[in-house]
Amino acid sequence: MQKKRRERWRQVITACTLSVLVAGSIAIASQADAGGPAVEIKGLRFQPDKITVQVGSTVTWTNKDRAPHTVTSRNEVFSSGKLGRGDSYFFTFTEPGTYDYYCKFHPSMRGTVVVASARARRPTILLPLEIQVKAGDDVRWILPGKRKLDPAVFGTPDQPIGFEPNIGVPLQAREKNEAGTAYTTTLMPTPFSDKFARVTGSLSLTARDVSAMDGPDTEDEVDFTATFTNPKGVEYKVVVKKAIPRGPDHPFFGGVATNHLMHGMTGIGTRLMPTQFVYLAFWGLGDLFVKGKKVDTHRIVHVMLGEKVRDENYRLVFDKEVNHEATHLHLILPPVKGSPEGPVQSPVPTGFILPNGKQQPFLHIMFETVEKVETKPLK
16 A cells, blocks of 8 residues: 555656756745755855756755855756845756856856757667567578588688587588588588579568576567468468477577577577567467478477568678578478477478479578568567
8 A cells, every 4th residue: 555655656756857847947945945966055155156967957056155156058948036145046958068157147057958958868678578570571491501611610620620410511511622621511411501593482480488488488589470471382381389398408498589699609509590679579389381281390480570581692601791680580490390208309290302303391581571570578
């Protein structure tokens, strides 16, 4: 009850304060009531005689002398009129600049207020969050191919790095230049090549990021549907309704992650993707449909809305070339699915036959046009 009463009083006080703090507001009172910067007038001086405040600040001057004084700016932006002993004057500064002032009765009394631009406030976004995303128009089907190896992520043959199980590239799976002094590409084709085909598609995603840590009691939620075609026009659909609460090789952040660095040098996700800032990502278990028929369930699905990691020729770039000003969305179904015992190797039944006569064992679909991203805090 006391908490509610205090909250009501806080709202009343806030409303009253906002009603009087208007641009250029002037007040004379018997005592200072404002809680902002204060200047005392005593000993025929303004004390302190120079103050620095932010735009929107209200400064209070209080006369402590027996003699009358004024607070008058040089260009008459503000002027208190006559202040007797104990009187106060308030002024709210709404524009940045330097304001010199003096006392009309005692012109040698001078003071200065420096008004600085308001500090840019970082947006405070705290969990839990709900994020809605829609994408479509420019959609690409990534084909298998070798991935060029970034020395910043994989090192050199003399000083190799980035070979952790499952997220790195084993040393024996790397090709070198003729001199043997640098890594060039992966030995085998990967889902992270520069090869692609234009297809059509769209997606809608609602994700709730509630839990920041992995665990069985995660409250993260996912509702995801993507439809797209393969290069021959066959229709696919991926549906995810369940977030994976714990990552086997690195944290899944409860299933949904917002505002994280991932991939590359981070140890979060495959090192074959460049280090990038990711605005939204999830890991979930989903169903795969081909030609309207459900062909598999419990597929591991990873979706990521992040910085643009491909150049104008659609080359998958190295860390230093990531475009921090643009975004796109990745949909990846690796050749792994969920089981009661954990993730197991399982080629995705894409039905898409490659020129070598083999079925493409993964799906990596790029949505280059992100049409809508809406974020709101959950109550």
